[in-house]
Amino acid sequence: TINGLFFDPIAESVIDYVGGKADLQRRCLRAIGCADDRIAEDKLRMLRAVRFAARLGFDIEAATREAIARHASEVACVSGERLWTEVTKTLATPRAAWAVQEWFELGLLQHILPELHAHWLTQRAAAIRLMEALSAIEQIHPAAASAGSSTNGSTQADWLDRLCALLWNATHGSTQTGKLTRDAALENVVQSLKQRLKQSNQVSDTILGCIAAQIVLDDAQHKPWSQVQPLLTGPCARRAVRLFEARVSLVEA
Numbered sequence: 001t002i003n004g005l006f007f008d009p010i011a012e013s014v015i016d017y018v019g020g021k022a023d024l025q026r027r028c029l030r031a032i033g034c035a036d037d038r039i040a041e042d043k044l045r046m047l048r049a050v051r052f053a054a055r056l057g058f059d060i061e062a063a064t065r066e067a068i069a070r071h072a073s074e075v076a077c078v079s080g081e082r083l084w085t086e087v088t089k090t091l092a093t094p095r096a097a098w099a100v101q102e103w104f105e106l107g108l109l110q111h112i113l114p115e116l117h118a119h120w121l122t123q124r125a126a127a128i129r130l131m132e133a134l135s136a137i138e139q140i141h142p143a144a145a146s147a148g149s150s151t152n153g154s155t156q157a158d159w160l161d162r163l164c165a166l167l168w169n170a171t172h173g174s175t176q177t178g179k180l181t182r183d184a185a186l187e188n189v190v191q192s193l194k195q196r197l198k199q200s201n202q203v204s205d206t207i208l209g210c211i212a213a214q215i216v217l218d219d220a221q222h223k224p225w226s227q228v229q230p231l232l233t234g235p236c237a238r239r240a241v242r243l244f245e246a247r248v249s250l251v252e253a
Contacts, residue, residue, distance in 0.1 A: 001030050002052075027058045035067035043074050046108060047086040054090055054099035065106065072107030083112055084197040091159035097131040100124075100166065112197075115189040116170055127169040133246035134165050160203065164210045164243055172211065186211055206236055213240035214247070 001020040008015055018032045029049055031038045039045055046068045053060050060068070075083070090099045100116070101124065103109040110117040120127075138158065171186040186208065194204045213231045217240065220228050231240060 001032055004032050023061075027056070028061050029053050029056075029058045029064065030061035031064045031067065035064045036071070039067055039071045039074070043071070043078050044082055044086060046071065046075055046106070047083070047090065047103075047112070050099050050102050050106070050108070051086060051090040051093060053102070054093040054095040057095065060102075068106045068108070073111060075108055076111045080196055080198040084199055087112060087197070088159045088163075091162045094135075096135075096159075096162050097128045100131075101128065113166075113193075115192060116166055119170055123169055127166055129250055130165045130169055130246055131162055133249045134161055134242065137242055137245050137249070160206060161239055161242055164207055164239065165246065167207060168211050168214060168243065168247075172214065183212075206239065209234065209236035210240045210243060213237075214244060217241075217244045 001018040001023045003020070004016075004018040005020045006015040006017075007013075014021065019030070023030050029052055031045075031049075049060055049064060049068060052058065090096065093099060100109065100120075103112065104117065104120050104124070109120060116127075138161070167186065167189060171189055172182045190204050190207050193199055194201075213236060216223060216227055216231055231237060
């Protein structure tokens with residue numbers, strides 16, 4: 001409804017046929033008319049509802065939430081390219097961690113990022129803390145966080161940093177498996193994302209490089225400079241260091 005408002009430039013007044021002004025005051029996202037019908041028209045609206053709520057700090061109205069939960073599995077019908085665009089835009093919002101939890105509660109996460117969904121119940125607390133720590137670092141160093149190219153209208157550093165954090169937590173956050181097993185799990189996850197959501201080779205390489213760097217940085221004081229130096233001068237250096245700083249801040253807290 002908040003997108004269903006019209007402005008009359010002659011009368012200089014807002015025309016509201018759908019209750020959008022009241023929803024703005026209540027900070028509420030509500031589908032126009034029947035939510036089931038709106039979702040049937042475009043399945044991607046389910047993800048857009050979460051993105052707008054995350055971006056604006058709004059809540060999703062109960063009936064709209066229920067409709068999204070009923071139709072969550074249908075989001076799999078949307079092309080990988082459109083899903084990927086929505087995922088990156090959502091991860092670039094101020095409430096990215098909240099959005100991922102909302103995807104889970106609404107039944108969307110298992111269809112858009114099944115790699116995260118498989119372990120979300122047991123690892124979500126750690127994942128959310130890591131994303132919040134990363135956001136805090138971005139606020140301290142905004143210039144560094146915004147460095148990078150722009151993709152689909154979102155600052156690449158923001159969403160890609162957060163995606164790296166989520167995938168680190170999902171594949172390397174546990175100490176119950178060996179390094180080789182974790183590395184293989186990461187490779188499988190990145191390849192799965194690439195094939196399903198049509199992400200670029202550059203994004204895949206960045207994710208792999210950023211997470212691989214964590215292993216070296218964890219033991220940097222005992223590593224020869226020849227192993228550490230390439231990480232600090234490579235294309236993933238700033239992103240890798242930000243993720244490392246976020247992880248260290250949680251240990252020191």
